[in-house]
Amino acid sequence: MKLHRSLLLTSAAALLVAAPALAQTGKPKYGSFGVDxxxxxxxxxxxxxxxxxxxxxxxxxxxxxxxxxxxxxxxxxxxxAENNVRTLLDDMAKNPAAYGASGKQIGDFYASWMDEAGIEARGAAPLRPYLARIAGVQDKAALQVLFASTGYATPVEVEISPSFVDPTRYMAAVGQGNLGMPRDYFLNPGEKFDAFRKAYRVYVQHIQELAGIPDASAKADAIVALEMAMAKVQWSPEQSRDIAKLNDPQTIAGLKAKAPEFDWALMLKTAGVDSSPYVLMAQNTALIALGKIFAETPLATWKDYLAYRFVSDHATYLPKAFDQARFDFYSKTLSGVPAQRERWKRGVQMVNGALGEAVGKAYVAKYxxxxxxxxxxxxxxxxxxxxxxxxxxxxxxxxxxxxxxxxxxxxxxxxxxxxxKYIDYSSLSVDRGDVLGNVIRSGEFQHQLALARFPKPVDxxxxxxxxxxxxxxxxxxxxxxxxxxxxxxxxxxxxxxxxxxxxxxxxxxxxxxxxxxxxxxxxxxxxxxxxxxxxxxxxxxxxxxxxxxxxxxxxxxxxxxxxxxxxxxxxxxxxxxxxxxxxxxxxxxxxxxxxxxxxxxxxxxxxxxxxxxxxxxxxxxxxxxxxxxxxxxxxxxxxxxxxxxxxxxxxxxxxxxxxxxxxxxxxxxxxxxxxx
Structure with a gap:
């Protein structure tokens, strides 16, 4: 769920009547005048x-x-840009002190990703504490705590956004969660989409088998059926552009009246935003229908779904078999990409996602x-x-x-x-031997950063x-x-x-x-x-x-x-x-x-x-x-x-x-x- 578009000082500058001359000091990159x-x-x-x-x-x-x-x-x-960032990362690895505390963080984060031998040696062990947490869920209240926790899939996302009513303050918002495939891939008719759905079913089973999850075939059937049910009630991308329909502010009591199957107070408290005077209920009809699906679906199926999604969503940070399985489905099958990107390039992308402004500060200074x-x-x-x-x-x-x-x-x-000004990442703990943990901690750092801003005026x-x-x-x-x-x-x-x-x-x-x-x-x-x-x-x-x-x-x-x-x-x-x-x-x-x-x-x-x-x-x-x-x-x-x-x-x-x-x-x- 995204509440505002992101592709793409209140200006007090005088409007210029004529355009400035553009400085021309050398040969353009494209052709003789800028066009090839x-x-x-x-x-x-x-x-x-x-x-x-x-x-x-x-x-x-x-x-x-x-x-x-x-x-x-x-x-x-x-x-x-990737090549430029790689140069910076290599320099940080050699001279971390030259970049301050962030230099060591960035170097260690990148090193944890590039340590393929260590990742293979640890196998699926890094998954165990997260899968154990899912396995320990005994009721749907505990399940909803996971829904609202960083790193776990959810049918209902909880977000923080500037308020529609007063954009100088933040508000809490809830809306439909992401599925394992884009919504329309579950729903569109035709042989091409039938093939995508068949390949997805195979992938769901395979990723569970790699993680050592028993009864993967039967669980895959139930997981795909659950996601198909959720896809049928979710809003389309076109519907989700309708700001007027997205704008449904509710109190917690109002959320409970519309979708009583969810414990909204519990999820909002878990996410740290229960102090919000109202909550934007985006995609409201979808949430109402998802509440019914939540109530009707057995606890065991939800736990299987969360376990599968956790492994799948983090497969990139696991041994090669996991990483390859995810690439084969999402990149090769869905997007037609025949080859995996070089590891260093994906590492640059990962570090940009986790410590992007620290990297950006160095990038701006140099380039x-x-x-x-x-x-x-x-x-x-x-x-x-x-x-x-x-x-x-x-x-x-x-x-x-x-x-x-x-x-x-x-x-x-x-x-x-x-x-x-740039984000201060000094409180983020980075371990050169724990790439999965680094990614999870990075997500939690971003969440805590948002919570620290939540009661303050919008920056x-x-x-x-x-x-x-x-x-x-x-x-x-x-x-x-x-x-x-x-x-x-x-x-x-x-x-x-x-x-x-x-x-x-x-x-x-x-x-x-x-x-x-x-x-x-x-x-x-x-x-x-x-x-x-x-x-x-x-x-x-x-x-x-x-x-x-x-x-x-x-x-x-x-x-x-x-x-x-x-x-x-x-x-x-x-x-x-x-x-x-x-x-x-x-x-x-x-x-x-x-x-x-x-x-x-x-x-x-x-x-x-x-x-x-x-x-x-x-x-x-x-x-x-x-x-x-x-x-x-x-x-x-x-x-x-x-x-x-x-x-x-x-x-x-x-x-x-x-x-x-x-x-x-x-x-x-x-x-x-x-x-x-």
């Missing part, structure tokens, strides 16, 4: 398939690495150029100004709603590169991503946009590239994150992050008409035979993409107004290079099984649709590439969706 024109597909018309026009030859010649689900800039930058932060700040303010003009010039928004939208826009808080300086993460996000509960250091690299941001390309790439990414503040979810939150309505009924209706039209467009795209994009599931991201590109284009026009119209380069105008920058940023090639999983579970559209689905709604793209009726992507002007 050798990636273009000869013979493809931009109006028929713009993504292939920009990236088709690259896709033809690019092989997805055997240990990856995809290829493209995100993967390239993630690999670069992050401060001049990138200055240029990004200027770009962000230009995008803000472009959004301001678009909102002021909106033909469908009435004056009252327009005024409120501008207040929210002005309150956007950008964060760039890295946190102002707006906290980050949901580490600096070494190749991503960005918008948080509607704080009205903040965040751009970690690792994404501020080519092809997204290159200080040596043509400005048009930077505006089409990182400019559109900035615009995308700003756009989340005005998408179908973010638009329900005000300038301080409070859930509040700042729309008049007419403006809300007009907004709904336009967003429904955009969702309808994406519903028609079919990236896999028989599998179309879910327009409602991806609506927020698609709104972000469309608004981001249009706002970035407006900001680029401001740049040209101040610095002169971009000259023709390689026969390409500035406007053409802008859209090429956007297309190149989404140069992604995916495995079929991974794409299937994305279509079912991910609110982001596949890369081809992120490019083609956006540009066909942007009037400037038609003019830049002379798109005409008869071209496959052509939409008549009245069919094009314009929101911001």
């Amino acid at each position: 024109v050798t990636a273009e597909k000869a013979g493809v018309k931009p109006g028929d398939d713009f993504w292939s026009y920009v990236n088709g030859s690259w896709a033809d010649r690019t092989e997805i690495a055997a240990d990856r689900t995809s290829a493209g800039p995100f993967v390239d930058l993630a690999l670069a 992050y150029p401060p001049e990138a932060e200055k240029q990004m700040a200027e770009l962000i303010e230009n995008l803000r100004d472009s959004y301001r003009e678009r909102i002021e010039g909106s033909t469908w928004m009435d004056e009252a709603t327009r005024k409120a939208a501008l207040v929210k826009l002005a309150a956007f808080e950008p964060r760039i590169g890295h946190p102002e 707006r300086s906290l980050w949901a991503m580490t600096p070494q993460t190749v991503n960005a996000y918008y948080n509607p509960l704080s009205n903040q946009i965040t751009f970690p250091a690792a994404i501020l690299q080519p092809p997204f941001f290159d200080p040596n590239a043509d400005p048009a390309v930077n505006y089409g790439a990182i400019g559109a990414v900035i615009g995308h994150e700003m756009g989340h503040g005005f998408d179908d979810q973010g638009s329900m939150f005000g300038p301080t992050g409070k859930l509040e309505n700042w729309w008049t009924p007419k403006a809300k209706a007009d907004f709904g008409t336009r967003t429904a039209a955009l969702a309808g467009q994406y519903d028609t795209y079919e990236p896999l035979p028989g599998m179309k994009i879910k327009g409602k599931l991806t609506l927020g991201e698609n709104i972000g993409d469309l608004g981001g590109v249009e706002a970035a284009y407006g900001a680029y026009q401001k740049y040209q107004a101040k610095h002169g119209k971009g000259k023709v380069i390689n026969g390409l105008t500035g406007d053409q290079r802008f859209f090429l920058g956007w297309g190149q940023a989404w140069r992604v090639k995916m495995r079929e099984d991974a794409l299937r999983q994305q279509l079912l579970t991910d609110p982001h559209s596949p890369a081809t649709a992120r490019v083609n689905g956006v540009v066909r709604n942007v009037d400037a793209w038609y003019k830049a590439f002379n798109i005409q009726p008869g071209d496959k992507l052509y939409l008549a002007p009245e069919q094009r969706v314009h929101i911001w």
Whole structure:
């Protein structure tokens, strides 16, 4: 359960009228001006398939690495970040004193993972205390204590989140837990999903056998049946995006009245959040139905389920047979990945998850150029100004709603590169000979950290991503946009590239994150992050008409035979993409107004290079099984649709590439969706 989006100082900076000049001191990484024109597909018309026009030859010649689900800039930058972090980890192992207390912690955590011989020698023994705790459960009260404890699976998750009513304070929240497969893999008809379910049943039995759990076959049947029952009552990913329906605040007594089968007071007390004056009951109808399943399912089955899930969820930290079994099902079968990643790469990922900000602090000191932060700040303010003009010039928004939208826009808080302060991990106990224990203790450390913050005002300086993460996000509960250091690299941001390309790439990414503040979810939150309505009924209706039209467009795209994009599931991201590109284009026009119209380069105008920058940023090639999983579970559209689905709604793209009726992507002007 995730209550607010995470992909992607209240700003008092004056809005800039014109874009800054981007410093160009050397050769861009991609091509002669920031775009790799050798990636273009000869013979493809931009109006028929713009993504292939920009990236088709690259896709033809690019092989997805055997240990990856995809290829493209995100993967390239993630690999670069991993290599940089590995250099830091190796140095910490040699010179821990140079990095303070965190250096030894990080070195020991990484060493515990890399000690394959020790992990094999210990066998399944590290599991014993955790499985013994499950085995010792004598009643459903004790079972619910485990549900609310760190490291154990649960049908009902307990979380801490900023309050919807007062985002300066924290609230407790409960919602549906995760299953052993994505919900739709249990429910979708067809041979492909029948095969997934059969493979899952085999995996459930196998992972128990590896742990020495008796009667694994019969238990596997009961476990899969239990998860199937839970899947049938859980909310879909699309339903879980509906903020209005998610928002069901209850007292503990109210929770008890709706789902009396659960001991809510006990679970909330175990989780340490029973002092919350109210609890957000997310996915309420699912929790009501899960309560009935909880009551009807024998205690023994729940214990078997918890034991299986504990082993499966932590198989990566156990001997190779466990690790391989988990990889074979989740990566090879579900995602189509043929080879396991090198161990050091997975170790970097693990350390980033456990001690990410300590690693990030060292990463920023060594790899992050401060001049990138200055240029990004200027770009962000230009995008803000472009959004301001678009909102002021909106033909469908009435004056009252327009005024409120501008207040929210002005309150956007950008964060760039890295946190102002980093998490102190000194109380986390790390043992070089206990990787499983390190992971469990890390989870408990994070929980205790959240509990320490719970009674205090929300700390707006906290980050949901580490600096070494190749991503960005918008948080509607704080009205903040965040751009970690690792994404501020080519092809997204290159200080040596043509400005048009930077505006089409990182400019559109900035615009995308700003756009989340005005998408179908973010638009329900005000300038301080409070859930509040700042729309008049007419403006809300007009907004709904336009967003429904955009969702309808994406519903028609079919990236896999028989599998179309879910327009409602991806609506927020698609709104972000469309608004981001249009706002970035407006900001680029401001740049040209101040610095002169971009000259023709390689026969390409500035406007053409802008859209090429956007297309190149989404140069992604995916495995079929991974794409299937994305279509079912991910609110982001596949890369081809992120490019083609956006540009066909942007009037400037038609003019830049002379798109005409008869071209496959052509939409008549009245069919094009314009929101911001």
